[in-house]
Amino acid sequence: MHVLIVGATGRTGRDVVAVAVAAGHRVTAFARSADRTEWPAGVTAVAADVLDPVAVDAAMVGVDAVIVVLSMVRASDSPWSPILTPRDLHSRAAAVLTAAAAKHGVRRYVTLSAHGVADAAPRAGWLFLGLVRASNIGVAYANLAIAEDIVRSSSLRWTIVRPTRLTTGRPSGRWRAAADLVTTSLDRIARADVAAFLLGVATSDDHLREAVSLTGSPA
Secondary structure (H helix, E strand, O other): OEEEEEOOOOHHHHHHHHHHHHOOOEEEEEEOOHHHOOOOOOOEEEEOOOOOHHHHHHHOOOOOEEEEOOOOOEOOOOOOOOEOOOOOHHHHHHHHHHHHHHHOOOOEEEEEOOOOOHHHHHHOOHHHHHHHHHOOHHHHHHHHHHHHHHHHOOOOOEEEEEEOEEEOOOOOOOOEEEOOOOOOOOEEEEHHHHHHHHHHHHOOOOOOOOEEEEEOEEO
């Protein structure tokens, strides 16, 4: 398959590229700094802004599946640090990407959100949700909810993936995934496991038109 990975230079995006290449897929890595990143052999880099409809349209040509792993960039990893990207990045990108994917007949559209967004909030740990509400993480969560609605309203064969807290640990190859998943504030999952799950969904009909929460194990 030809897989377009949007947000490919982020920490999760790089893992998605790696697992897609290892699985033998043709990969296009889309990100503003894609041309300044070292990629595995065979990866096509597209350096462009996801909010540029012309660039996104061109990148969609011949694509079978899209995996969106965008994230708002903060000045540091602190939840309270200033947000450097547009505060409506997710919703604006969703509008551009879903329109282009529908135009080009992309078979599968998979996008990364977060557990605790929208209707998943009552099923997430209350301590974690307190952090979300009190910090700039909440800005991202609010906009992710809008982006999810845009994806849901599209004609695409979509899946929304909502992981718990992301870590840089080694992949375990084990996770729990369900639309009604209930977690605690200690739940977490390695980015590499999220990447493997995203690719598995993008290359199958698993969780079709479903917002699925995903976690590995408690801390």
